[in-house]
Amino acid sequence: MYKKSQAALEFLTTYAWAFIAIIVTVGALSYFGFLDFRQYLPQKCIFPSQFKCLDFALAPSEVRIKLINNLGEDIRVTSLQITNDANPPISCTPIASFDWAYSSVKDLVFTSCAGGAYIPGERVELKISMNYYAPKTPSRPLHLINGKINGKVQSS
Amino acid sequence: MGKYNQAKGQASFEYLLIIALTFAIIVPTTYLFYNYSKESSQEITDAQVAKLGNEIVDTAESIFYSGQNSKTVLDINVPEKVESVVIIDGRELVIKVSSSFGVSEIVFFSSVNLTTIGANCEGVVCRIVGLERPGLEKVKIEAINQYSVDIEII
Numbered sequence: 001m002y003k004k005s006q007a008a009l010e011f012l013t014t015y016a017w018a019f020i021a022i023i024v025t026v027g028a029l030s031y032f033g034f035l036d037f038r039q040y041l042p043q044k045c046i047f048p049s050q051f052k053c054l055d056f057a058l059a060p061s062e063v064r065i066k067l068i069n070n071l072g073e074d075i076r077v078t079s080l081q082i083t084n085d086a087n088p089p090i091s092c093t094p095i096a097s098f099d100w101a102y103s104s105v106k107d108l109v110f111t112s113c114a115g116g117a118y119i120p121g122e123r124v125e126l127k128i129s130m131n132y133y134a135p136k137t138p139s140r141p142l143h144l145i146n147g148k149i150n151g152k153v154q155s156s
Numbered sequence: 157m158g159k160y161n162q163a164k165g166q167a168s169f170e171y172l173l174i175i176a177l178t179f180a181i182i183v184p185t186t187y188l189f190y191n192y193s194k195e196s197s198q199e200i201t202d203a204q205v206a207k208l209g210n211e212i213v214d215t216a217e218s219i220f221y222s223g224q225n226s227k228t229v230l231d232i233n234v235p236e237k238v239e240s241v242v243i244i245d246g247r248e249l250v251i252k253v254s255s256s257f258g259v260s261e262i263v264f265f266s267s268v269n270l271t272t273i274g275a276n277c278e279g280v281v282c283r284i285v286g287l288e289r290p291g292l293e294k295v296k297i298e299a300i301n302q303y304s305v306d307i308e309i310i
């Protein structure tokens with residue numbers, strides 16, 4: 001009886017060490033962010049092809065995006081906002097309304113960005129929404145465009 | 157008995173290790189490919205919508221300049237996630253498309269006056285009924301008079 005229980009105890013102690021080693025290793029990997037698989041995804045800026053995203057940069061307190069107007073029409077942008085799913089979401093100084101000629105490129109800069117887990121070195125997903133209208137259309141209906149940036153905030 | 161138990165224990169431990177290793181490879185790979193394909197599918201939908209809109213507007217302009225009563229029928233493949241298609245002021249073809257980051261309105265501008273069935277119009281907004289259904293649709297484009305081109309699903 002004693003021999004059996006001793007064998008069982010030795011078995012448990014031997015493998016308990018192995019399990020502890022594995023748990024500690026996994027915990028360390030998780031702590032240092034190796035198990036956050038989002039970081040292995042490519043950094044991307046997605047907009048509809050009518051406002052193709054040519055480039056973007058996530059500086060410590062500002063977000064820069066370069067878009068081209070492929071609409072085939074001059075437009076007036078009435079609002080451009082940035083947000084994300086964090087609670088509270090990211091807050092940046094909104095960009096004032098501006099005219100945008102067909103086929104031209106605009107460098108849009110959101111400044112004073114804070115909150116929304118927008119931290120240097122961290123991976124973030126930002127949603128950008130833009131309202132515009134075409135001045136040549138008589139009723140000037142507002143149109144909404146949504147885009148997304150998935151990237152790493154540059155370290156300062 | 158003890159050796160037999162140890163051999164069994166080692167076998168089950170090795171089995172667990174292999175399963176854990178398999179999961180450690182499969183789970184992150186699935187996650188990465190799932191996310192990558194999700195973004196790719198959005199780009200594909202966007203390309204399909206751009207093709208659809210350009211095809212309708214280009215054909216409408218071509219039919220208009222061919223003269224009154226000219227018409228053609230287009231076989232158009234409507235992608236999923238198209239919520240509605242409307243004509244505004246006779247010059248904007250607006251396709252509303254949903255994506256994981258919100259609804260966007262893809263706008264195509266026409267140099268000729270576009271219209272559709274009068275019953276589907278409210279003010280300056282005319283809805284092209286049926287063009288929001290995913291799949292193959294037949295779209296009739298006809299120069300109904302010297303001023304307008306009519307777009308309908310048949």
